[in-house]
Amino acid sequence: MSGVLPIRQVEKPWGKDSLPVPFVAPAGQRIGEIWFEPPAQLPDLLVKYIFTSEKLSVQVHPSDAQTLAKGLGRQGKEECWLILAAEPGATLGIGFDRPITAQAMREAALDGSIEALMTWHEISPGDFFYIPANTVHAIGAGVSLIEVQQNSDITYRLYDYGRPRELHLEDGVAVSKGEPYATGRWHKRVAERGSHTLVNGPLFLLDQVQGAPSAAIAARYPGNLLVIPRTGPVEVAGHALAPGSCALADSIGAVRFADNGVCLLAAVCAI
Structure with missing residues (x-):
């Protein structure tokens, strides 16, 4: 049955306490994500807004084939981002400047140098990026975007800037592609108007x-x-x-x- 989807506001350490209209962050909370609860008729698709004041973790998502092989069901995640607003110099980290081995990636995640090995794309409103499964990525600070994704909660964090959150190095490195992002294939500019x-x-x-x-x-x-x-x-x-x-x-x-x-x-x- 058709209907408006309920909203869930999600606190994040990298979120914002002042959100763009029409959203309002509760007093004392840093809201990083606004989720629209997936309806029973479309349970495999999730739409959210993301607002950042700090960088998100360096992370990666598995594919459906990989989660099925691990007995987790169809829980892969591919996602895409439409940039709504970006502060001057705002960036997205997607892929690596040059190919990197799994061992080198693991070592870089442990010592924090993985951030410097990634390709950071400067962005502005209207940039659109598709993020295939197995792509190492991170959203930078000062970004507002709409994300559409497979509805999965499997995220493997490789590096988190010293925040006290769990990392998932073994699982994450195992599914990560240590290669440059195919910008010509997966990135486009989208005019504010038009179809x-x-x-x-x-x-x-x-x-x-x-x-x-x-x-x-x-x-x-x-x-x-x-x-x-x-x-x-x-x-x-x-x-x-x-x-x-x-x-x-x-x-x-x-x-x-x-x-x-x-x-x-x-x-x-x-x-």
Whole structure:
């Protein structure tokens, strides 16, 4: 059934105590993530906002094949980021400047030099990055973004700047690719307005649309989908949505798009 998704605010040591409108951090809390609870109709897809005042840990996620091989079920995580705001000099660490062996990666994670071996991409609003499983990555400070991901809670931290949180070196190094990030394949610039296909599978779909989607984009969403308003209103099954919300639609026909509104559409692919 179509409906607005509940929100969960998640405290993080690298989060912010002042959030952009329409979000408000509770007094005394540093909110790093705003989650939209995945609906039963789309349990494998998670949408969240991320706000950073400090760097996130250097981390990596396994693939579905790797978690299945370990008897954990289908718990891999591929994700993507659309940058909404970035302070001057803000960066994302993705991949390495040059190939690195597993042993060298482990040693660099232990002594902290892994951060200097990574490639740090300077960013601005409209940058879009797809992060395949096994890609070593870290989000830098001063970033606001929307993340769409496989709904999995398996994160292997390789390095955390001395924060008192558990690391997962053996599991993390075992699934990490010690190689440069394929920027030409996985990064793109997305105009604030207009319609653009951002992800075309194989695990999930993501499109930005301005106004009603074209017939070609609409055909990509034959069933349940998530609707994430960016600018202007949109209605799902009669419920008015504003930016900062997310809703489940049981069909694209249940969505009423404003002529000049911009929103994101997301759905899982058949596996």
